[in-house]
Amino acid sequence: MQPDFVIIGAMKCGTSTLATQLGQQDGIFMTDPKEPNFFSDNDQYARGREYYQELFTPALPNDIKGEASTHYTKLPTYPETVSRMIAALDQPKLIYMVRNPIARAVSHYIHEWSTGVIQSDIETALENDAELVDYGCYGRQIMPFVTAFGAENIYLTSLEEVQADPQTALAGVCRFLGHESAVKWHEEQAQMNRSAERIRKFPMHGLLFDNPVARAARRALVPQRLRDKIKQSRQMSDRPEMSEQSKVRLQGIFAKDREILAGIFPTHSALQLCYPFVDDE
Structure with missing residues (x-):
């Protein structure tokens, strides 16, 4: 058993929300875990195709089956993703979700800061962390997915499009997948965990903070005021702002890359919505 579609990214562009919304629709099945990262991560790929196929066995016979792994569009970090997909999948439909790349870079920085991967300020990180x-x-x-599977099998959407009209954006994705039943955007699901990325995690975070036994003990033994102070120390109080110099540098890089995207999807709304810093006239 294999997926009918794959959400391939991009990271910090709303793919988790989209995957959750799709999984809420009758007739659409999403894997658990949401991000198998099977074709990208060597340790996951080593588990074998049978492991991957079993992720889809809970689906009902007529379900449209999908998974969502943002690692699939993380070049050059995961260079073998496309070749592995070609060998395993038969013309899957692919969904690629993007956003303003400047805003995405900031969100990515916050994510890496919150997990402790990046310790520096955003200016230093932009110089040293190429991803x-x-x-x-x-x-x-x-582009590698276009070459391998054809642009007609790739659905491009954007966080900006979803934010502007989530119901219409979701319906467009479902039409692409061949889902003919009515669809409904569940706003309560979209609101979940939107602030979680600003909480810094550290080694043993899950054991000390997410574990229910530890949580109960903490509430019983540690005063609320002290718990609040500790929580605030692990939060990014303000969204970081990159310097004007960095912004101009990145705008140049992303404007050049936009030309590739425009060559593939020449009339797509994302070319305007996600690149307000590019003047086509």
Whole structure:
């Protein structure tokens, strides 16, 4: 058993929300875990195709089956993704979700800061952590999939489009997948965990904070005021702002990459919605 579609990214562009919304629709099945990262991560791929296929066995016979792994569009970090997909999948439908790449880079930085991967300020990170920029070069990331599977099998959407009209955006994705039943956007699901990325996690975070036994003990033994102070120390109080110099540098990089995206999807609304810093006239 294999997926009918795959959400392939991009990271920090709303793919988790989209996957959750699709999974809420009758007739659409999403894997658990949401991000198998099977074709990208060597340790996951080593588990074998049978493991991957079993992720879809809970689906009902007529379900449209999908998974969502943002690692699939993380070049050059995961260079074997496309070749592995070609060998395993028979013309899957692919969904690629993008957003303003400047905003995506900031969100990516916050994510890496919250998990403790990046310790520096955003200016230093933009100089030293290439993936903050690389993963937002959407044209470069999607081109290997276009070559392998054809542009007609790729649905491009954007966080901006979803935010502007979530119901219509979801319906468009479902039409692409061949889902003929009525669809409904569940706003309560979309609101969940939107602030979680700003909480810094550290080694043993899950054991000390997410574990129900530890949580109960903490509430019983640690005063609320102290718990609040500790929580605030692990939160990013303000969204970081990159310097004007960095912004101009990144705008140049992303504007050049946009030309690749425009060559593939020449009339797509994302070309305007996600690149307000590019003047086509």
